[in-house]
Amino acid sequence: MKARAFNYVRASTVVEALKAxxxxxxDASYIAGGQSLVPTLALRLQAPQLLIDIAHIPVLRGVDLQGDWLRIGALTRHHEVLTDPLIRQHAPLYSEAAPHVAHPAIRNKGTLGGSISHADPASEFPAMTLALSAELEIAGRDGIRRVPADDFFLDLFQTAIEPGELLVAxxxxxxxxxxxxxxxxFARRRGDFALVGCGILAEFVDDVVKHVRIAFFSVGSTPLRARQAEDSLIGKKLDQAAIAAAQAVVGDDLDPPEDEHTPPAMKRHLARVLLGRLLGEIARQGA
Ligand SMILES: Cc1cc2nc3c(=O)[nH]c(=O)nc-3n(C[C@H](O)[C@H](O)[C@H](O)COP(=O)(O)OP(=O)(O)OC[C@H]3O[C@@H](n4cnc5c(N)ncnc54)[C@H](O)[C@@H]3O)c2cc1C
Known part of the structure; x- marks a missing residue:
């Protein structure tokens, strides 16, 4: 199939994009790297009259340290997420996830903001956005607002971005x-969308878990935090018993859809195995 005919405009500022x-x-769509949008156009799952190219808006670019926060421009490409030293140092879960996102050709074009706005529940970056407790800077007609990741992913491919709004950083x-x-x-082949994936960020005081965020992907209609597993770890040393207790409850945190190739029971099993391995790795980091 081919995309329906559309008009195209290249915006050079956020205001220009919002106005267009x-x-x-x-009846318009923003296009950044085009790695998710173009296939949906080709399949006619979307058929907007107008494509607004946001890939040349300078304010959507760049990675800067601002006090205790790292600002990552929405147009930061997947391959930059993989290689940028500031991201590696300050938001390492993004860098760890990046090599698993698609293949080099797609990583050269796809953007972090595009992946998060698209909000595929099987995608790595949206879930890492949850694990890192990031905040999303969104521009709209009424100005700029910041939405915490916990309030951002609403449903399948649905986020807190309203029609016409733009994710800036x-x-x-x-x-x-x-x-x-x-x-x-876990993926069938490197670069495939994951069967189940997870990122964990934990804060320790005297070897005891003070806070932890466990974010899964490919196990529901949005990226999901495993809140019961998180709660079970707070105040505990990360020993075998604590890990087993988290594994025992994690299945209830997830909501995998019916799928003949990876049924929910299989996804829950994979999630338990993955959680055990990741918590074991985190325990060893303290040794
Ligand atoms: C073969 C293949 C394999 C892939 N494998 C993976 C994988 O393993 N894991 C994975 O996570 N992804 C995968 N992807 C998707 C890829 O990572 C996309 O690049 C990414 O999801 C979207 O980024 P983009 O910049 O290309 O967005 P686009 O395709 O340009 O846009 C995607 C959507 O987001 C909107 N959008 C984009 N930027 C903004 C913004 N700043 N503000 C508001 N809305 C915006 C667009 O309007 C559109 O609706 C794969 C893609 C392909 C083609």
Whole structure:
């Protein structure tokens, strides 16, 4: 199939992009890297009259340390997420996840903001946005607002971004010396969307878990925090008993859809195995 004919405009500022969207009467789509949008156009799952190219808006670019927060511009490409030293140092779960996102050709074009806005529940970056407790800077007609990741992912491919709004940047509280983290996913082949994946960010005081955020992907209609597993770990040393207790409850945190190839019971099993491995890795980081 081929995409329906559309008009194209290249915006050079956020205001220009917002205005173009409004003038199109909402029958428009922003395009960043095009790695998710173009396939949906080709399949006619979307058929907007107007494509607004946001890939040349300078304010959507760049990675900067701002006090205790790292600001990552929405247009930061997947391969930059993999290689940027500031992201590696301050928001390491993104860097750990990046090599698992698609393949080099897609990583050269796809953007972090595009992945988060698209909100595929099987995607790595949206879940890491949850694990890192990032905040999403969104521009709209009424100005700029910041939405915590916990309030951002609403449903399948649905986020707190209203029609016409633009994700400008991702703000991440920088990791601290008493933080430990781990990421992994199970996929049939490297670069495929994961069967189950998870990223964990934990804060320790005297070897005891003070806070922990466990974010799974590919196990529900949105990226999901495993809140019961998190609660079970608070105040505990990360020993075998604590890990087993978290594994015992994690299945209830997840909501995998029916799927003949990876049924819910299989996804829950994989999630338990993955959680055990990641928590074990985090425990060893403290040794
Ligand atoms: C073969 C293949 C394999 C892939 N494998 C994976 C994988 O393993 N894991 C994974 O996570 N992804 C995978 N992807 C998806 C890829 O990572 C996409 O690049 C990413 O999901 C979207 O980023 P983009 O910049 O290309 O967004 P686009 O395709 O340009 O846009 C996607 C959607 O987000 C909107 N959007 C984009 N930027 C903004 C913004 N700043 N503000 C508001 N709305 C915006 C667009 O309007 C559109 O609706 C794969 C893609 C392909 C083609």
């Amino acid at each position: 969207f409004e003038e199109a009467g909402d 991702i703000h991440v509280p920088v990791v601290q010396p008493n933080h430990r983290w781990a990421f992994h996913e």
